[in-house]
Amino acid sequence: MLTLKxxxxxxxxxxxxxxxxxxxxxxxxxxxxxxxEKRKTILTTAEEAKAEMNSISKAxxxxxxxxxxxxxxxxxxxxxxxxxxxxNADEELALVEAELNEQxxxxxxxxxxxxxxxxxxxxxxxxxxxxxxxxxxxxxxxHWDLIKQYDIIDFELGNKITGAGFPVYKGKGARLxxxxxxxxxxxxxxxxxxxxxxxVVVNEDSGFGTGQLPDKEGQMYHVTADNLYLVPTAEVPVxxxxxxxxxxxxxxxxxxxxxxxxxxxxxxxxxxxxxxxxRLHQFDKVEIVQIAKPEQSYxxxxxxxxxxxxxxxxxxxxxxxxxxCGGDISFTSALTFDFEVYSAAQERWLEVSSVSNFEAFQAxxxxxxxxGKDMKRPELVHTLxxxxxxxxxxxxxxxxxxxxxxxxxxxxxLQPYTGFAVIN
RNA sequence: GGAGAGUUGGCAGAGUGGUCGAAUGCGGCGGUCUUGAAAACCGUUGUACCGCGAGGUACCGGGGGUUCGAAUCCCUCACUCUCCGCCA
Numbered sequence: 001m002l003t004l005k006x007x008x009x010x011x012x013x014x015x016x017x018x019x020x021x022x023x024x025x026x027x028x029x030x031x032x033x034x035x036x037e038k039r040k041t042i043l044t045t046a047e048e049a050k051a052e053m054n055s056i057s058k059a060x061x062x063x064x065x066x067x068x069x070x071x072x073x074x075x076x077x078x079x080x081x082x083x084x085x086x087x088n089a090d091e092e093l094a095l096v097e098a099e100l101n102e103q104x105x106x107x108x109x110x111x112x113x114x115x116x117x118x119x120x121x122x123x124x125x126x127x128x129x130x131x132x133x134x135x136x137x138x139x140x141x142x143h144w145d146l147i148k149q150y151d152i153i154d155f156e157l158g159n160k161i162t163g164a165g166f167p168v169y170k171g172k173g174a175r176l177x178x179x180x181x182x183x184x185x186x187x188x189x190x191x192x193x194x195x196x197x198x199x200v201v202v203n204e205d206s207g208f209g210t211g212q213l214p215d216k217e218g219q220m221y222h223v224t225a226d227n228l229y230l231v232p233t234a235e236v237p238v239x240x241x242x243x244x245x246x247x248x249x250x251x252x253x254x255x256x257x258x259x260x261x262x263x264x265x266x267x268x269x270x271x272x273x274x275x276x277x278x279r280l281h282q283f284d285k286v287e288i289v290q291i292a293k294p295e296q297s298y299x300x301x302x303x304x305x306x307x308x309x310x311x312x313x314x315x316x317x318x319x320x321x322x323x324x325c326g327g328d329i330s331f332t333s334a335l336t337f338d339f340e341v342y343s344a345a346q347e348r349w350l351e352v353s354s355v356s357n358f359e360a361f362q363a364x365x366x367x368x369x370x371x372g373k374d375m376k377r378p379e380l381v382h383t384l385x386x387x388x389x390x391x392x393x394x395x396x397x398x399x400x401x402x403x404x405x406x407x408x409x410x411x412x413x414l415q416p417y418t419g420f421a422v423i424n
Numbered sequence: 425g426g427a428g429a430g431u432u433g434g435c436a437g438a439g440u441g442g443u444c445g446a447a448u449g450c451g452g453c454g455g456u457c458u459u460g461a462a463a464a465c466c467g468u469u470g471u472a473c474c475g476c477g478a479g480g481u482a483c484c485g486g487g488g489g490u491u492c493g494a495a496u497c498c499c500u501c502a503c504u505c506u507c508c509g510c511c512a
Contacts, residue, residue, distance in 0.1 A: 040473095040474065040475095043473075043474060043481085044474065044475085044480095044481095046481080047473090047474065047480060047481045047482090048480085048481090050480090050481060050482090051479095051480055051481070053492080053493085054480095054481090054493085056492065056493090057442075057492050057493040058442075058443075058493080059492095060442085060492050060493070061442035061443075061492085061493070062442085062443080064442080065442080065443090072492080073492090075492070076492045077492090078492085079492045079493090080492090082492095083492085246434095246470095246471085373453085377471090377472095378471085
């Protein structure tokens with residue numbers, strides 16, 4: 001959520017930049033500014049009435065103390081109409097504020113100046129491509145065949161227990177999951193991230209804080225009996241650690257990471273592109289989160305991109321980094337880099353990570369601010385996060401790219417974690 | 425699940441209808457003293473909104489109510505703790 005101050009001070013540039021996200025902000029922004037003026041007017045009226053009420057009340061107290069009960073009771077009579085007008089003003093104010101808030105929440109984050117215009121994923125800009133795409137024999141198989149052949153992931157079993165998109169990992173498949181998680185966490189620790197293990201269900205406030213609510217509740221599994229949501233990403237519980245918090249300037253940047261299972265309803269998409277591990281309702285992911293000072297957040301973003309790059313490099317996967325265009329970048333993000341790895345049997349790029357700077361957009365919802373010695377008042381932090389990494393598509397690429405006649409070769413960095421070098 | 429007790433500023437903790445944004449202690453910040461530090465002493469110390477400013481308004485877990493006036497009384501929800509039950 002953008003702040004009123006941002007909107008009032010940079011109205012034109014916000015409208016201009018949001019056009020890059022293909023969002024026509026002008027009517028919303030105009031409405032917000034008008035509502036804010038209305039709000040101020042009503043607020044002033046209400047506060048003046050309250051000030052008068054307070055002073056009368058104080059005087060009545062004094063009169064009672066002095067034993068002038070009659071005068072006190074006379075003063076009480078004056079409060080009747082005042083009370084009525086306070087009530088009216090407060091009610092009107094609540095309406096205007098609700099409307100204002102609704103408008104504010106509907107406005108997407110302003111994309112960074114470097115975000116290119118574009119309609120959708122086809123307009124994303126490849127900023128780097130690296131690694132070697134393996135040349136496989138004609139006998140190459142997509143991962144959904146490989147997992148059956150080696151019996152390491154069982155979708156039918158998941159169907160039986162839960163439903164589509166909830167696979168059961170078995171034997172070396174399960175072990176490989178655990179290996180990847182530990183590898184990612186160890187690398188994260190080396191890079192200075194503090195590991196946290198948060199709850200995987202969150203309340204409504206947390207969902208609002210990171211921007212999943214109110215509009216995107218369809219993405220999340222909702223436990224209606226307790227009004228809790230299954231996390232679609234560890235971003236939600238980890239970032240919400242800092243909800244309603246004022247952190248010391250010296251503590252920034254804060255670097256956290258968490259492994260969690262992630263749950264996504266993702267209804268409505270079918271076909272070859274979502275086969276096998278390409279899209280699941282439950283999957284594992286290690287997420288990195290940073291809380292930074294505004295002036296350092298873009299440097300932090302680069303660091304995070306470098307960290308993710310280091311991971312895919314070590315796994316020996318061919319990858320490319322994309323800068324998302326305005327049409328593809330998320331509602332909450334100011335700048336996002338996606339990582340894709342090449343899956344050599346499907347012969348397509350798979351998104352495995354998304355690293356974003358949200359600037360103050362989430363922080364404003366979270367009310368996460370920082371204060372330094374020389375600062376008169378606290379200011380909003382910038383929040384960032386990225387997958388480091390999401391497992392299923394990494395697994396798909398590893399299985400497909402490393403398949404041989406004799407089985408699937410495990411990347412060397414993972415072997416200390418798996419305890420085996422080949423799946424056969 | 426049953427019974428009871430709580431929720432106050434960064435922390436601890438007082439405050440049961442008016443002068444309470446809130447005592448006191450700790451912590452933090454500034455200073456005196458000191459070669460420096462500690463101790464001691466003095467001062468200072470929340471957040472948001474409105475206003476050019478003076479100043480004003482709101483916030484004592486959330487929401488609602490009683491009252492001229494609520495941290496204080498009532499209702500309701502959430503959470504925490506203690507005991508009992510159940511249980512990995």
